[in-house]
Amino acid sequence: MGFAERRKNYWRGRFKTAPGKHLTVVDENGKAIRFASRGEAQRAASEAENKYRRGDWRDPALGQETFGEYANRWYETQDLAASTMQNYKRHIEEHLLPDFEDKALASILRTDVDQWEKKEKAMYAASSVKTWRSTLHLIFEDSIEESLLTSNPAAKRRGRGKRAGRSRERGPEKVVTDPLGILLTAERAALLSGRDDEFVAAVLKGYTGMRWGEIVGLETEFARPGSIRVEWQLYELDTGELVRCPPKDDSYRAIDAMDWLSALVANLVARTKPTPCPCHGKTYVFRGQSTARTGGHQGAKLVDVARRAEVSTGTVSNVLNHPDRVTELKRVRVEQAIADLGFVRGGAGSEHAAHWRRNGFATWLFTPAVSGWYPKKAPQEARPVPLLGEPWPGIPARGRGASDRADACWLPIAKGLTPHGLRHTHRTMMEDLGTEKVLMDDRMGHIDGSVSARYAHVTPGMRKRLKLGLTEQWEAALDARLTLCPTSPVRMLNDLLHARASTVQPPRQRSSAGPRIPAGSQAG
Template sequence: MGFAEKRGDYWRGRYKVPSGKQLTVVDENGKTIRFATKGEAQRAASEAENMHRRGDWRDPALGQGAFGEYANRWYEAQDLAASTMQNYRRHIEEHLLPEFENKALADILRTDVDLWEKKEKAVYAASSVKTWRSTLHLIFADAIDEGLITSNPAAKRRGRGKRAGRSHDRGPEKAITDALGILLVAERAALLSGRDDEFVAVVLKGYTGMRWGEIVGLETEFARPGSIRVEWQLYELDTGDLVRCPPKDDSYRAIDAMEWLTALVADHVARAKPTPCPCHGKTYVFRGQGVARTGDHQGAKLVDVARRAEVSTGTVSNVLNHPNRVTEAKRGRVKHAIADLGFVRGGAVSEHAAHWRRNGFATWLFTPAVSGWYPKKAPQQPRPVPLLGEPWPGVPARGRGASERADACWLPIAKGLTPHGLRHTHRTVMEDIGTEKVLMDRRMGHIDSSVSARYAHVTPGMRKRLMLGLTEQWETALDARLALCLTSPVRALNNLLLVRASMVQSPRHR
């Protein structure tokens, strides 16, 4: 039983704990409470002793450590995928520590977190702030498990402090396109890169819904007849390293591929003859673009001259090295193309990076293909992609004075479309052709844990109908592209157009 002890002009409460040690009644900061009367001290001591016996007593000194110290210790204790560790580190260092680093854990209140969230939303997207608050919630939850604090100040209370009506935190609707849009974007991306790799990759992404990391990390052994097996992805860290890791949420899956898509990928592999990359020792379907080729800062390449002159790259090489082997007419066309494009021998980078970089692909290939504009890049402002109008749909003019030599530019295809938007596009296309939800989820790598999903199963009939529907979309897009122009400077697409044109003209298709 607690007792009171006289200390000069005040009383203090004392009590004994099961270990036999005597403790003093203290406040939330760990300082001795000075009582004016003996009775008050004795009652407080008895209450503290009972709390000890019930296990409700908590050391006031707990939670007084700085949030920054605990957050750093918490991070070091995690053992997660490299991508997750990178995201946690970014959340903590860039958004949590600037606000809470020097505050004691126990002193951080819900109102402090709400105020921080409001300030962040004034600068960043609401979806990003929500993610950072989730990380903060997780840190506090572990602090509760360690007994450092008793409640989670980052926890959200439903319906408190919110405006009525529709959410104000909704982001803009994701931009999508259609089958013809996929084809045109793929063609433009290949024209910008000067090779067929980007054409095949964009079409593959648009017709499978694969994530970006899954496309970059697609190994040749998993590009199989009739299917694309998703076993790995390459995740790009802030350091620039590409980590080979399982697909997001362990969404291993086999994606059915139409005959024409299987052939497109197989022809690309046969043509590119990929070799094992130096960073992972694996052979990937796609390799990166030239190491130093971004936007229109570099000169035209040999393939650009060949496309402009409508000859093979071998013919251009012969004009440069063995002109007597080429007819006078072809020599003249090649020389005109060299002058038009500003081609400088040895000025283009022939070496290819092992893998695409997300920002480089999106900034210098995909976005200009979608919008027809290069982005702002100091010291240059946003500017249209300069084009030489022939052959259609135009060959990007490169090098010094490209804008002056250009005679056309591209119109936008789908404003705001991103590489991830092709994943949204694929899901929307499947919805449009009536694909069953269970098959869409499996193809996209999504998990539906509802009871109805547990009783739904993919059948061969579902898969066949989807393949037929996607093939019909593809053929309709090819027909629309043929109506625009019978040929393409992109070799892979040009071959497809020639085959499609011959099929449409045959008696069977009339």
């Protein structure tokens, strides 16, 4: 039982914590409380002793550690994936420490956190602020585990302080496309890059739902006939380093691949003959882009000239090096294409980087493909992708005066679509086919922890129906593309269109010698 202890001109409360060990009743700052009467001191001491026995008492000296000190100590104890550690570091250094670094843990109140959140939302997207608050909440929760705090000031109280009705923080709806949109996006990305890697990658992502890191990190040994095995991903850190790590949430899986999709990947590998990369020593399906092949402002490439003249790259090379080996008609066509495109021999680099960079791919290849516009990049403003309209759907004009030489530009396919949006698109396509949820989760690498999911299992029949449905969607997209134009400047797609045309005659075909401004384009 607590007792009062007489001092010179005041009383203090004392209570027992162990045999021969007593503590003094103190305030929230750890200073001994001076009571005016013996009764007050004894009551406070008894109450403190009861709290101690119940386990509710904590030392007021704890929690005086500053948030900055604890956050640094907390971060050092984490042992997580490199991507997670990078995100935590960014959240703490850029968004939490500026407001809370010098404050004692115990002094941070719920109102302080709410005020910080309100300030952040005035500058950043609500979804980002929500993520940063989650990190703050986690840090406080771990401080409670260490008995530094008794409650979490970052905890959300449902329904408190909010206007009734639908949430005002709803983000924009995720943009998705359809099978034809996937095909057209893949074709345009290949035209912008000047090779087939981007065509295969966009189709693969749209028809498997693989994450971006899983596409970049797809090793040739896991691209097997009939399936794509997801074993690793390459995650790009802020330093530019690409870390080879397990897929998100350990979502290892084998994704069923239709015969045509397996053939598409196998043909690309057979033609490009990839070699082990210098950074990981592994052989990957897809190569990166060199600096000279991104940005939209560099000079035309040899493949651009070949596409414009509708000849092979070998023919273009012969015109440049051995003109006597080429017929007069082809030589004139190639020389005209060189003039139209502003091609400068040796003006575009040919070295490939080992891997794509997330920002470079999305900014200079994917976004222009789906929107028809290059983004703003100093000193240039956002601008339409300049095109030479023939052959359809147009050859990107590059180099100085590209806009003046252009006679067409692309209409948007799905403005706002992102590479991750193709993952959403794949899920939507499966929903449209009536695919069972257990198979959709298995394919996407999602985990359903419900009791119902424990009794659901994927069957061969489910897999077969899904592959048939996706094949029908692919063939319908090819038929629609044939209707627009029976040929393509992208070699892989051109081969697919020819093969499809030999088996199915589409209802309407556009001649490759048709109007200058075709469907999907507008005057530049």
